[in-house]
Amino acid sequence: MTSIYPSTTGTSSTTSSANLLRVSGMASGIDTDAVVKSMVSNYQAKIDKANQAKQTLQWQQEGYRDIIKGIKGLQDYFDPLSTKYMMSGNSLNINTAASDDAAVVSSTSGSTAKAGTYKVNVSQLAEQAKIEGNPKDSMVAVTQLSDWNGVLNFNDTTTGTTPTTTTPGITLSGIAASTPTDTNMSNLAVDINKQIAASTLNGKISASYVMDGGVSYIKFTKSASTTDNIGLSKSSPTTATAITSLNSDLTINGGISSSSLLSTLGFPTGANSFNLTNGTASSPVSFTVGTSTTVQNLMDQVNSATSGAVTMNIDDTTGKISFQSKNYGSSSNVGITGASASVLSSLGMVPTTDTTATTVAIGTGKDAVVAITAPGQSTATTTQSSNKFTVNGVTYNLTGVNVGTETSNVTVTSNSDTVVSNVKKFIEDYNTIISTINTKLTEKKDKNYTPLTDEQRASMSDTQITTWEAKAKVGILRKDDNLSSLLTQLRGTLYSPVYSTSDSADASTGKTALNFGSYGSGAVGIGTSADTTDGGKLVIKAGDEAKLKSVIENNMEDFKKLFIGSSSSTLTTNETYVGSKKYKEDGIFTRMDSILREYVASPGLGKDGTYTLSGSMNIFVNKQYDFSLSGTSGKNTLPDQVYSKTQNASKYQTQLKDAQTRYYAKFTALEKAMNKLNSQQSTISSMLGTSSS
Secondary structure (H helix, E strand, O other), X not given: OOOOOOOOOOOOHHHHOOOOOOOOOOOXXXXXXXXXXXXXXXXXXXXXXXXXXXXXXXXXXXXHHHHHHHHHHHHHHHOOOOOOOOOOOHHHOOEEEEEOOOOOEEEEEOOOOOOEEEXXXXXXXXXXXXXXXXXXXXXXXXXXXXXXXXXXXXXXXXOOOOOEOOEOEEEEOOOOOXXXXXXXXXXXXXXXXXXXXXXXXXXXXXXXXXXXXXXXXXXXXXXXXXXXXXXXXXXXXXXXXXXXXXXXXXXXXXXXXXXXXXXXXXXXXXXXEEEEEXXXXXXXXXXXXXXXXXXXXXXXXXXXXXXXXXXXXXOXXXXXXXXXXXXXXXXXXXXXXXXXXXXXXXXOOOOEEOOOOEEEEEEEOEOEEEEEEOOOOOOEEEEEOOOEEEEOOEEEEEOOOOOOOOOEEEEEEEOOHHHHHHHHHHHHHHHHHXXXXXXXXXXXXXXXXXXXXXXXXXXXXXHHHHHHHHHHOOOOOOOOHHHHHHHHHHHHHHHOOOEOOOOOOOHHHHEOOOEOEOOOOOEOOEEEOOOHHHOOOEEOOOOHHHHHHHHHHHOHHHHHHHHHOOOOOOOOOOOOOOOOHHHHHOOHHHHHHHHHHHHHOOOOOOOOOOOOOOOHHXXXXXXXXXXXXXXXXXXXXXXXXXXXHHHHHHHHHHHHXXXXXXXXXXXXHHHHHHHHHHHHHHHHHHHHOOOOO
16 A cells, blocks of 8 residues: 655754755854754754654554465465365365266265265256257158169259159169168268269269268258259159158258258248247247348347247258257246248248147156165165256266166265365464464564664665664564454454354253364364464364364264354344354354454455455554644554654654754854954954954
C-alpha cells in the first residue's frame, strides 16, 4: 500500500538555513552558525524524535506485513482454489479406485468406500430419449449379397428417363450368396467403384460401405463438382427382394450435413412449424425456409425454442436427422406433434396419425441397469437415470456394457499415508507461523539501538547502518496486543472440544468421538509442544503417528468432523465467534479459517500483506483514515500514527526555520553594529593620528 506523506526528513540547522541572508561573525568574532545551531537544537531534537517514532511505526508495519504474508500462505489450506485445500472430504480421502475395463466403467472412490474389489456387470447404459428419421443420404440396405448380381442403371432424374441396360449402367456378377459382413461389404463397395471408374460415371459418383443400427448399406455419393441429376435403379433380377427399393429411382445426392439447404431435403418454401414434446412440456418450433436456409439454421431454432431441453442433430455419415432430450433415464421423453406430412417426410420421420394431429411416436430414454457385488456382500442390482452415479462411496462412470454375465472389476485401495503426509505438512506450516509470531512477541528490545537520525546516518557506512538498524528492529512488536490475541485464539481452537451438538444437558454426550491430543481412547495423536517457549507448536510425538494413521483408516468420518466439521448454527448480530454455539460445533480447521478471516480477510485476498478492505489486522496495519492538516482525526491505525508523526515533524521543521531566521537576523544586526562601531573608531583614530590597535 502506498500512502502519501509530506517529506519530513530531519535536517541540521546549518543545512536548513543555507539560503538565509546572513552575515558572518567577522566583526564580532562569533561563530554565528555554531551558536545558531546550538540555539535551535531543541527544535532539531523534536524533529529527530518525531522521525524516529515514525521510523519505528514503519518498521512495525513491515513486521506486521511479513506476518500477514505468512498467514495468507497458511490460509491456502482453507482456500478451495489452492492445491493444499483441506476443508473438503475429498482432500482427506484416503481411497483410490481403479478399473480393469475402461471400455465399460471407470471409477473414483470417496473416503467412505470400503477397500476391496467391486464386481460390476453393466447390462444396459442410461440413454437420452431420442427419435430418429430415416437416412437422407443415398443408401441401399443390403441383407443378401447375391441380390447384387445384375445390372445397376443410372439415369437423369430431371427428365425421368426410364433406366435401361444400355444407358449408362454397370454390371455386377459372380457375387456369392451370403449374409453381409464388414469384409464382404467392403469388397462389394470396392467392386462397384471399379465398375464406376470404367464407365462414363467416372468421377461423378462413388460407393462406400456403411453399417448403421445393425443394418448394412451401400452408400452412393455424388461428387461436389457434378451438376448432373443422377438416379439409380436395378433392372435385373426383377425378383430381388433385398434391394426392392431399386425397382424405382433412387436419387443420388452429395450427402446431407448441417450445411445442406432445407430445400434440398424437401421442406416447403415459406413458413413451416411443428411442436417438440419433452416430458409434460411442448415447445413450438417455427421457421421459414428460404433459398439459403440450412439444416444448421433449423438446429439452432430447435435448441433455442426448447432452451436446450431438446437438441436436433444430423449424422454426417447417413444423413439421419434426430431429436434427443438433454436428460437421461426412463423418465425422459421426446416427440413431434402438429407437423405436416411434408415436414415429417423432409425430416425423414414416419408419422402415426391420431385424432388431433400428425404425430411421430414419442421416444423414451433408458435407465442404466448395473449389478454390483461389493466386497463381502451379495450382488445388488441398481437402476440409475445417469451413467455416472455413486453407490456406497464409489462413483461409477459407465461407458459400455458387459457381455452376458461377465464382470468388470473396480478395485478400491485405502492408503492413509497421503492424508498423514498432508496433515504433517499443515503442522509444519502452522508451526512456522506460530514460531514467527511467538518470536516477535517475546524478543527483547535493546534500548541502546534506536532509529538513526540523519546526522548519525551521515557519519556511518552502509554496512554500519544495516547492522545498526537490524538491531534497532528487534523487539518492536514485543507483547503486541493484536498478535497476542491472534495467538491465543489459534491455540484455543485446539484445546476447546468439538461438539456434534453443544445444546446437550450433559456436555460429554455432545462431544465428538475424537479429540485433539495424545492421550485417551479418542486422541488423534496430534498434540502441542511441552516446551512453553515454543508458543504452542503442534507435534506428533514418537509412536503417535501410528495412532493418527489408525484413526484416519478406521474412523475417517469422526476425523473429518473433528477437523473440518461445520456447524449449521449462525451468529446473532454482533455476537463474538469464539465461544459461540457455532464455534463449539465447528471443526478445528473450520475454527482456524474463521478466526484468520477476521484478522487478515478471506483466503487469497491481499497476499502481499497490504489489503485494506477487511480483516482487523489488515486495516490496523494498512488503512489510513486521517488526511487532516493537524494529523489528529484518524482511528489510530498505523498509517494514521505515521501520518501524525509526519505532521509533527513538519511542524517542528517550520518552527526551526522560523527560529533560525530570527536568530540570524539578530546576529546580522549585531555584526552591522560592530562594523559601524569599528568604522567610527577607525575614523576617530585617524583624526587623532593614532592607531586603532
